Amino acid sequence: MDTQERIKQIVASNPVVLFMKGTAQFPMCGFSGRAIQVLKACGVDQITTVNVLEDDGIRQGIKEFSNWPTIPQLYVNGEFIGGSDIMMEMYQSGELQQLFAAA
Template identity: 65%
Template sequence: MDVQALIKEQVTSNPVVLYMKGSPRAPMCGFSQTAVQILQACNLPLFFSVNVLEDPAIRDGIKVFSNWPTIPQLYIRGEFVGGCDIMREMYHSGELQKLLEGIAAPD
């Protein structure tokens, strides 16, 4: 499977996907850590995450997939939401919480 097909499969088969540096338990950059904290503050302690540091093809491919140059990147219900700054703005306005309504944490 090519990397674009893999990314498409990941974002469409999981309600919430965060492409980040590191993992939710051990973020490897401040922006990724902030993104995780925002999702946790939205009562979403568990979500599907992809550590882009483990796969250079995904690290480069996600930037092409979204046409967005930076990581982290958040997808909700298959749609690209944005990076850390956009997540922060949407959280403070309440918009992010509305997008996440009805999404349960994965088993």
């Protein structure tokens, strides 16, 4: 299975997926750490995280998959939401909470 197929499967089979550097317990970059904090602040318990540092194919492939150059990347119900800055803006405006309330 090629990388794009694998990414598609991960995104399709999990309601909330965060492609990040490190893990939810041990984020390996500030942006990934902030993304996890924002999700927790929204009351999201079930987060599937993918550590891109463990898989170079996914690390490069996710950027092509979303056409977005940076990591972390958040997907909710199969839809690409954005990176940590967008997540933060959406959180501050209340949009992100609404998204999870609807999901």
